[in-house]
Amino acid sequence: MIHETSWIAVLVFLFFAGAVLAISFYLGSKAKSASGYFAAGGGIHWAVNGIAFAGDYLSAASFLGICGMIAFYGYDGFLYSIGYLAGWIVALFIIAEPLKRLGRFTFADALDNKFNSRGIKLAAAISTLVVSCFYLIPQMVGAGALVQPLLGFPHYVGVIVVGLIVTMIVTTAGMVSTTWVQFIKGSMLVLLCAFITVLLLMRGVTTKPTDANGKEVRILKRGVPAAEVTGAAGATVLPEDGAWKAKPYVRVKNSAGVVSVWRKDGDLLSEAQTLTVQKDGKKLVNGLPRGKRAGEADLAPVGYVSKLPGGVEKTGPKGPFGFLRTMQESEVILWSNEKIAEADGSATTVYYQKPTPGSDFMAPGSSPTFKKVRSAKLFDKLDFLSLMLALFCGTASLPHILIRYYTVKDQISARKSTVVGIAAIGFFYVLTLYLGLGAMTSGNLDVTDSNMSAPLLARSLNEFLFAVLSAVAFTTVLGTVSGLIMAASGAVAHDLMTNFMKMKLDEFQKVRAAKIAAMCVGLLAICLGILFAKMNVNFLVGWAFNIAASANLPALVMLLFWKRTTKQGITAAIIVGMISSLAWILLSAQAYKDVYGLDPARAIVPFSQPAIVTIPLGFLVLILVSLITPRPEEQGKAVPARA
Amino acid sequence: MAGLDFKAPVAQEQEDAAVVAHNTRMGVILFVVYVLFYGGFMALSAFWPEVMSKPFLFDANLAVVYGFALIVAALVLALVYMKVCRKSK
Structure with a gap:
């Protein structure tokens, strides 16, 4: 479908983009230190952090992908909503408090807290970069899908515009501006979707859908x-x-x-x-x-x-x-x-x-x-079970979610902010079912692009609503992408350069290195967003969850609950989990079909989602390697039992 | 908070080992409860999908009701966890 440029949408869009950048530059003038840049100085209020969790997590995939999948296929899209929300249980009950207790600035810090191992630093940093890149793809694809109808530009122009704005946000004030952008967009997204759902329920369902001007939509002939x-x-x-x-x-x-x-x-x-x-x-x-x-x-x-x-x-x-x-x-x-x-x-x-x-x-x-x-x-059912397992285990393994635990002052705040996040995110996911079904029956779907379903639903209700929703969705992409780029730049500047390579950098140099890394990741995100333009963003996020869960979760859980865990075991589990899940994905039928354009029947692995194999593999490798390597206390660093 | 040096001192919370143990135990118990509930959903969806399409509550089918229940249960268990967790002195 060719979407006509909506000038109201353009104005609202410019207002939002300008406001987001203004906030970033304002906060950037205040946050000069490295700790401020990477972790907002640990001074974010738990309630703000909770909503920022929602802003960070409710990505283009959640918003555009799930609504699109429900609009095109029905309940199956809601399975993603359930899985994404359930994953927060792992984050709250297992990861949140210990992660904060081991707390530094990055996910690698937590894993390496008790070992000071260069192997762990390197493996965790690479894992952070790989997961962030995989998660960036759907966000950028979603960005292009949004800007295309808004401004009438081709998809790639939308991706470039978003990439540049996000890079500016991150390089100005780091985690401080990222947090506030995520807080604002998280609040607006949930409230706006609730409002649209109320309008939808008041409108009811009809066999003769109309557009925003009350004109009946043309029904194609049947029978x-x-x-x-x-x-x-x-x-x-x-x-x-x-x-x-x-x-x-x-x-x-x-x-x-x-x-x-x-x-x-x-x-x-x-x-x-x-x-x-x-x-x-x-x-x-x-x-x-x-x-x-x-x-x-x-x-x-x-x-x-x-x-x-x-x-x-x-x-x-x-x-x-x-x-x-x-x-x-x-x-x-x-x-x-x-x-x-x-x-x-x-x-x-x-x-x-x-x-x-x-x-x-x-x-x-x-x-x-x-x-x-x-x-x-x-055998056919394993794909479904594997994806649901990945969604459940992946949330608490996503680097951009994990670093948010360092922005609050203590473990109680980490716990409280997770509960606020669960409330906001859970409410939003309930709404996705209504938004998706509403789009399915609105008579306004673009048959070529499921990602546009939610904005087009809003357009069927009201042109101004479409403009606001598209602009909010745009900030949704900005919020999540800025979180991902933060995580990736932290992995490069803090984990790789400072801790692994032992480079002697002062505060200014470290922040500058992180900003340069952020620019490089931003550029990479733009390229990936253009390359994967046609894929459903929700499916791509499923891949990111698989890799995150396979690479990071076994190491995190075993570090917390098994005192025999060794640094070699953690390093091996991360590497094996990451490589095996990545290889599985690249050899799957879905990759054959959507990435290489080959016959999916020729795929080497039997199903597309690897988590059901690669998560247990990560645990197994960690246990075996830990058992065949000297005990932690014999290696000079004791690992105290968690409880 | 200190700078970015890995070995730079970071403000540590005062931790009471008994409180940490209690909170961990509570977290694991609630986690297991939710895993069983989530596992039931996965099993029904994968092995008995036809059951999920049957009307269950207010004429909404089991798939919808179970899905909503999983979302609500996450919040309820999170609030229970808040309630049962202890603070370090």
Whole structure:
């Protein structure tokens, strides 16, 4: 879909970007010391830190990816919400207080607190950089997806704009500005989404969705007798040859030469939409050049309820449970697609309608990601179990979340801020189900881009709301990316340069080194954001969680609970966890399909999510290496039992 | 707080070993409770997905109710943890 530039959105967007930068420069003038730069001097109030946790954690993936996945496939997207929130239990009950007690500035400090091992410093720093980079990709992709419709720029321009602004935020005041940006955006995001959910429930559900101006959205034809389409005056049915042979489509050329594609369902046909990318890169929509002018065509917005319970046309306002009940008992037109490679080198994607009952999409297994849970084979279910395990274990292993424990003054504050974070994040994740289902039935979905579902839902309610939501979503990206870049720059300047390489740097030089590192990571983030532009951001975050959980969690947990843990065991667990999960991901069917463009059936590993194998592997390696190396007390440094 | 030197002194909290042990024990107990609850959700979703689509509470299906319950339970257990944790003197 081509999105027209919304000037209100541009103004709100500029206001937000200006405000965020002004805050950063103001705080930057106050925070000159290294401790202020890396950990905000440990002086952040627990309540502010709790909301900043939400601001840090509720990333583009949470907001754009989950809402998009629910809007396109239903309940399966909500599984991510559940997993992301559940992970905070590990953070609160197992990690928060000890991490603060071992506290320094980075995740590596905590692991190395009792050993002073260069191996641990190096392994933990590399792990921080790898996880941060993997987590940066979806944030930057989300940024591009947002700025594209807002400003009318191509995706890559959006990624560059975001990358530059975030780098400026981080290099001005470090953790202080990052915290306040995250606090502001966390509060605004949760409040705004709550407001949209209330509007959504008041609007209810209808079979005839309208746009923000009250104009009915065009519904594509469905269940039309084949003879009516093929026998229309001037219509010519194109032969089913070449790549179209044996496909369930009918192509009909009208008297003006325009080719429409219909999907067969017995003797009935349903209108489909096509997007063709020609060999020279030009794009055609439904056979015409892509555009908004005469003689051009654009993909139509989609997604509506085709049948409501009791056959009514609209439900009127609904309560929270009433809304969900209605969705379960309705039929919704979801969309699927199929790629067809033509002999002339062009590729056509056919988007076709898929009427789906609520009883199907409101239960696990309706999306391509999780469809295997409905398979009878045990092996097929491992992918789902593995992802849910990664989400559960990954939160407490994310470097940008872990460093936030150093910004409060003591363990009680760490605990309290985690509880505030759980409340805010949990509330937001409940809202994602409503936002996603609301987008699914709003009649305004972009069939090519699930990441735009939430902003387009807001647009269906009100143009100004769309502007504000897009701007808040933009700051969402800024908040999370700045946290990630902070974690990465800390790993370079503090862990690698100061502690591993033993470089003699004064306070000023250390902060400068961190700022240069932040700029380099920002540049890398821009490149990755452009390279992975077409992937669903939520799926990419799943990968980051897998790597974080596999590399970091075994080391953190065993350090806290097993006094026989040795520095060699920790180093080995981090390296093996990181490399094995990374390798597994790169050899998975999902990577074959989405990254290399190869046949996923040729993938080497049996399922895409590695956590169920690589987390236990990390624990096993740590235990074995610790057992075959001398006890910690024999190596000169004792490891006291945690409790 | 000190500078960035790894060996620079960092303000340490006064810790009471008995309090730390108590808080750790509470954390582990509540963690196990939640893991069992979360594990039940994973098992039902993976092995009996058809059960998850059955109406359960207020006619909402089990998948939705269980999902919401996991989110609410996280907050409830977090508040319980706050309540049972002790402070170092």
